[in-house]
Amino acid sequence: MTTLSFSRRFLIAAVAGATLLGHAAFASDSHRTAAPAGAEVYFIQPQAGESLSSPVIVKFGLRGMGVAPAGVEKEKTGHHHLLIDIDLEDYDSPIPADENHRHFGGGQTETSVELPPGTHTLQLLVGDHNHIPHQAPVQSEKITITVK
Secondary structure (H helix, E strand, C coil): CCCCHHCCCCCCCCHHHHHHHHHHHHHHCCCCCCCCCCEEEEECCCCCCECCCCCCEEEEEEEEEECCCCCCCCCEEEEEEEEEEECCCCCCCCCCCEEEEEEEEEHHHHHHEEECCCEEEEEEEEEECCCCECCCCEEECEEEECCC
16 A cells, blocks of 8 residues: 655645535536627616606617527527516526516517506516526616606
């Protein structure tokens, strides 16, 4: 049986640990789809600062990538999500589906949203076939509108 010196065992342990950390870091990002370079999502309608009546018509714009329905894995595509009065806090998990996180997994590019009177924030976010934001996220600026 061969015995290794302390320094040799330390070196082997350090290399093994670095390798495992590298694989762990890779694994944690491997589920996020890469965003196409220069891709951007934006509001065609409404515009920031507008005062509107409900229902609010929202039209989505997208450059540098295409739209594909949820569940369809196709390179350089995704589908729209509308965030209403909320910030997304977890970009590594599927986007929640509720009144503040609206999904357009059918590939829709516009919607009509009932909002109560008052000030509201809207933000668009593109998700991949699994509703997970791309790496880096393809998201619009957050806009503020007023509903009369």
